[in-house]
Amino acid sequence: MSEYIVTLLPVYMESSGEYLGSVRLRKFQKDLVDVKDGIVLLSAPTGSGKTVTLLTDPDRRVAIGLYPNNELLCSQIAGLHSFINNYLEMKPDKTSLLEYCVKGYVEIDYSPLNIYVSDKPVDFFGRKIKEIGIAGFSGEVVKAVANKGKLNELIRVSDELGKMIEKNEDKYVIVLATPDTFFLLVLYAYSNFDAVGRLLHYIITYGNEVFSFEDLDELMRKIGLIREKLANVARVLLPVRESTIFIDEYHLYGFYELSSFTALLYLLKHVHGWEGRLVLSSATPNFVFQEKIGEKLGMNVKQINGLNQVKETGDGDELVRGPTNIVFMDVKTKGRNRVSKLYMSSELAYDLLNREFFKKQFKKCLKSGKRIMVMLEKVSHAELFTEKFYSIYGVKPKCAYSMFREDICSENEDWNIIVGTGAKIGQGVEYPGVIFGVVARIESTDFLQSISRVGRKYPGESIVLVPLDTELLKELDNVEIFSRGKVSYVELAKWVENDGRPYMKKKPSGFENIYSTFISIRERLVKLVGLALHYRVSGAYMEEYMKQLKQISGGLENIFIHSSPDNLYTLLMFRATGPSVHYCRELKGELKCFDRGEDLGTIIRNYDISSRDGRLVIKGFGRGEINVECENIQALVDLVNLLKQDGKRLLIDWYTLKNIYKCSLRVEVNDGAVELLTSVETELEDQLFLIPEIMNDEFAEYIYRTGRGLRVKLNKGSLILLYI
Incomplete structure (x- = not known):
């Protein structure tokens, strides 16, 4: 054979009797219109119109869509443009954001914003809409106007959106963002990385000591957290208070990102006064995410299963x-x-x-x-x-x-x-x-x-x-x-969900356990930073800060910091990601080096690698092998073992590994000879790692081959350096 x-049999969706513009809504879309608050877990096939749910909340003036990457964000901007233009018959007045997403470059007068207007009001489930604004907030989209300053451009667009919806019932705003950018904005940490890293270091080091809010305010002033600059970040989030938040493709997020989302939504509620509706959307549900998100947020959870509305005729x-x-x-x-x-x-x-x-x-x-x-x-x-x-x-x-x-x-x-x-x-x-x-x-x-x-x-x-x-x-x-x-589509979905591709490589048992204690502490640290920075901006007494500080006080003792304070800002990134490094390639006998960087884990997983003059060189297809070797390895092993006895985890940056423990990156070249990867080491200096304990070789191999970290091979077992 x-x-x-x-x-695969044809896929139709059950329709409703409700219309939005000239298009008849599918039943799951109408079901969502009827849900006014709480958490909605939305499952529906690819291409069924889940993104249109950004237009299904007539009781609010703002919808925020969070998408896992810039490509999907731009794809949704194009999809919304088509829907608003064709079915709502609203004419585009400004489309610079759409043009950027389509062309990949921008004109001089670029702004990450689309505006749509209509002479005749559009019926929006009983509400009349004459204007819709769509903004894009992601690192890639905003980077296009970096000559104006990223934060300044975000403020300008947010001010324009704020004026649109202020006392205007006939206007509606959609903000599409990557969670990475939105996360930093909600924290007030956007563009304040080094200073926020120093604040984190203070909280971890002195969190158990009693201090006044006046002392906290003075500390933040001294380490460079300027009230006026933080207030500018706060201006970007003005439209968030009355919003539906739509998280797309949430099946992609693991337990690290789950802790980021729970901290994010906590701060939206307790700091920014958000009282909206949360929609988690995917064609392939993440059941771990489903179970925990409602429990952590204390919100009602409702399921809308569009997969049950799939038909083979229609x-x-x-x-x-x-x-x-x-x-x-x-x-x-x-x-x-x-x-x-x-x-x-x-x-x-x-x-x-x-x-x-x-x-x-x-x-x-x-x-x-x-x-x-x-x-x-x-x-x-x-x-x-x-x-x-x-x-x-x-x-x-x-x-x-x-x-x-x-x-x-x-x-x-x-x-x-x-x-x-x-x-x-x-x-x-x-x-x-x-x-x-x-x-x-x-x-x-x-x-x-x-x-x-x-x-x-x-x-x-x-x-x-x-x-x-x-x-x-x-x-x-x-x-x-x-x-x-x-x-049928439903049968295929259930097969994929339950036992499809059983030959896929599985995580070693206990994988989550090496992160669990650390992630719990990190989640509370994120909340504390958000609360402290809000206090710095508003001057309001924050009972929640003291409450969280008491809850986290014992856990802080389980983290041992062996890093430059500035590098701790990595803890406030939405995802745990590996370093981006520059590389060269051997193509047709010639060496070509690239200006663009690439994820080190991706390179290791896919290519045979070497070194030339300290630079990383891709030789061909295969699997790369980068060895971490430390002259003072015994001192590092002793520290990890000592911390393990006390139930602690080690957070360390590459700068410390290199200068204190004399660690280096090495790669085998020809005939067993070994060369240093000095250029990669330079790019790694700010990288933060979690070292939990000595692991068996199977565990270390999985971490290394899946791009989650590096490893130091020992006579028995390995130290794994997990990317943070």
Whole structure:
């Protein structure tokens, strides 16, 4: 058996009798209109109109949408533009934000804002709307106007939005942001990183001591937290008080981000006076997130399950147009276990390019609008596939991932063939005009998310190609929902959710435990910083600050700081991320170095690496090996063991590791010779790490290979350096 084909049945959504403009709402959208407050857990298929829920709260004047990355944020801006323009018949008065998202660059008079107006009021569930403003708040979007100053531009846009909704019932504002930017704004920490790091150091070091608020205020003044500057950050958040907050693709967030969200929403309530509605939206629910968010916030939780409203026939548009066939294609590998077979079948996917089945389908793709999407595991697999694809077919696709190669990728924005990561394609980003796509770094949830993302506007047949090891392919005969050759969207969703892709690599047991104590303390630290900075801005007595300080006082003793105070600001980042480093590549015998940086974990996971003159060099496809070696390793091990006896965790930055414990980054080059990665060490100096305890080799390997940290190999076990 060379192919195993399963047909995905048509997907329709149950409609309601309610209209917004000229479009009839789907039932789950109308259900959301009827929910006035609390937390809503919204599950609905990809492309069903979850983003339209930003327009389903007539009782409030502001909706805030949080999206995991800039690509998805821009995709939603384009989607909202289309909906408002076509269905609400509101004319665009200003579209500079949309133009930036489409073009990728800006004009001189750019502002991250779209304005839509109508001569005739639009019925908004009993409320009449004549003007809608859409603003974009993300690092990438605001960076485009950095010559004016990021904060100044945010203030200017927020002031304009504030004037729109002030005493104007016929105006509505939508703010789309990445959680990273919004998180820092809510904390008042935006553009105050070093000073906030020093405040964190003070709270951790002296938090148990009694002090007056006057002393706290004086401390913040001395360390550079200027009241006027903080007040400017507060101005950006003026529209937030009366808002619906919409968190999209929340299944992507793990327990670290969960603690960030709970701290964020806590501060919105206790500092910024937010009393709105929270909507958590995804096609693939995160049940851990669901269970904990309501409990932590003390808010009522209501579920709206749009998956139960999916039908196989209907009178509206299909979500997945035309027949969609999921084709698992046989790839022979030498993998020794399920995980290695899975990864090797993805790596060898280029073998499909020479098969008659692929040639025939790709020919139809070019001539008749048939759509093809290839699902792979890693960025390097997609790059290798692209390299072979170009050599065979002479076509350069558009590459939607940061480490793209100009020799095999096209810069043509209008090109209808695309290669990208799950973050670029599988997380809600639309590519309606594309007929052939390759998605890398696929997780089981991304598999469901990615179906129908490519070429949605074409009504013809769609094929999803999944390369699979011969032995794993045979196992599909035992999957009940595939045995009849057809599967509904709901059945596929449940399979992915419960036991789809059981050959995926699992986290080692106890993975969450190494973070749990630290994350709990860090969450309270974030709250304390937000409360303290609010006190600095407003001068109001903060009972909540003292309450949180008492709750956290015992936990602070479980953190041992071995870092520059300035570098502690990393604790206030929304995500735990690894360092971005510069690199060079060997291409056709020449060394080319790039100005753009890349996540170190991504490089390690995907490429064979070397060093030249202290610089990181990518040699080819494979897995990189960077060793951390410390001359004073015994002193570091003794410290970690001593802290473990007292139940403490070590927070340390690379600067301290390098200068106190004489640690360095080394990579093997030729014939066993080892070279230093001095350029990477320089870029790592501010990086903060959590070192919990000595771990077994399996645990350390998982942390290292998944890009969550580095490791120091010992005679027995390893020290893991978890990125913070």
